[in-house]
Amino acid sequence: DAGVIQSPRHEVTEMGQEVTLRCKPISGHNSLFWYRQTMMRGLELLIYFNNNVPIDDSGMPEDRFSAKMPNASFSTLKIQPSEPRDSAVYFCASSPIQGSNQPQHFGDGTRLSIL
Amino acid sequence: EDQVTQSPEALRLQEGESSSLNCSYTVSGLRGLFWYRQDPGKGPEFLFTLYSAGEEKEKERLKATLTKKESFLHITAPKPEDSATYLCAVQPLIQGAQKLVFGQGTRLTINP
Numbered sequence: 001d002a003g004v005i006q007s008p009r010h011e012v013t014e015m016g017q018e019v020t021l022r023c024k025p026i027s028g029h030n031s032l033f034w035y036r037q038t039m040m041r042g043l044e045l046l047i048y049f050n051n052n053v054p055i056d057d058s059g060m061p062e063d064r065f066s067a068k069m070p071n072a073s074f075s076t077l078k079i080q081p082s083e084p085r086d087s088a089v090y091f092c093a094s095s096p097i098q099g100s101n102q103p104q105h106f107g108d109g110t111r112l113s114i115l
Numbered sequence: 116e117d118q119v120t121q122s123p124e125a126l127r128l129q130e131g132e133s134s135s136l137n138c139s140y141t142v143s144g145l146r147g148l149f150w151y152r153q154d155p156g157k158g159p160e161f162l163f164t165l166y167s168a169g170e171e172k173e174k175e176r177l178k179a180t181l182t183k184k185e186s187f188l189h190i191t192a193p194k195p196e197d198s199a200t201y202l203c204a205v206q207p208l209i210q211g212a213q214k215l216v217f218g219q220g221t222r223l224t225i226n227p
Contacts, residue, residue, distance in 0.1 A: 004158070031213055043159070043202065043217040056214060091158050095213070101147040101166070101206055104215065106158030 002026070004107035006092050012113045018080040021110045024073055025094030033093040033104055034067055034077050043091070049075065050097055082114045117142045117207050121218035128193060128225050136188040136201055136221045144208030148186050149215060150179050151202040159202055193225045 005024040013019055025032045033048040047057040052069045060067070064083070069075040079086055089111050093104040120139045128134055140148065147166050151159035163172040165181040172179045176197060178189045188201055200222045204215040 033213075033215075042219045043204075045214050045216075048213060050213075056212070093158075101164065101213075103149060103161040103164055104213075105161060106151075108156070108158045 004092055004094055004105055006107035006110050008110060009108065010111045012115065013082060014115050015084055016081045018078065019082045019086075019112060019114075021077040021090050021112070023075045023077070023092030023107060025075070025092070026105055027073070028096065029094035029105075030072070030097035031095045032069060032075050033095075034075070035091040035093065037089045037091060037109070046077070084114045087112055087114050117205060117216045119203055119205055119216055119218035121203055121221050123221060124219065125222040126224070128223070130194060130225055130227050131192050133189070133191045133193070135190070136223070138186040138188070138203030138218055139184060140186070140203075140205045142205050142207050142216070146206040146208040148181055149204045149206065150186070150188055151204065153200045153202055153220070190223070193223075195225045195227050198223055198225045
């Protein structure tokens with residue numbers, strides 16, 4: 001079975017550029033989560049969706065970050081303009097919505113470097 | 116504020132040397148406690164969910180236990196392939212909430 005698919009796996013870009021990260025959740029999963037992982041802060045939830053609707057975006061660091069889920073099989077996380085402190089590994093995860101304590105299944109992440 | 120603290124930060128063991136990893140948590144109410152394994156360059160891989168104090172789950176050489184304030188991940192006779200970072204996360208008991216709060220992880224190295 002296909003797991004959560006993220007692209008690109010690596011992204012290197014210059015400060016000020018727009019960055020778009022993509023995620024395809026596991027088929028049949030109705031909840032989708034975006035996390036950021038750094039050495040200093042560990043794994044932090046940025047935003048999550050249920051049935052394509054954003055439920056909690058309190059972890060989104062600032063207005064430069066935005067996330068969308070136009071349909072059940074695709075989500076994007078956009079940073080505009082990017083800054084060096086945005087460098088991190090960004091993970092997408094999905095889970096079934098039935099039984100809200102179902103485990104989240106993670107993709108292999110996008111390693112983002114902002115120069 | 117919901118908080119998860121894992122100890123030790125790093126642990127180095129010899130193959131076959133059993134040990135335990137600790138996850139201490141403070142949360143207003145606990146819906147579930149999750150253990151994940153993370154290999155370098157990969158996303159976290161789900162291991163266990165624990166829901167109530169006294170519960171235990173086992174998988175191969177791993178056993179997870181839960182009390183009202185902490186969880187332990189016991190590793191029995193580990194092998195080099197058990198080397199990874201182990202992450203603990205809590206899901207607060209808030210109506211409709213699915214967010215996870217993660218600890219910083221324990222980096223485990225098993226030497227042959």
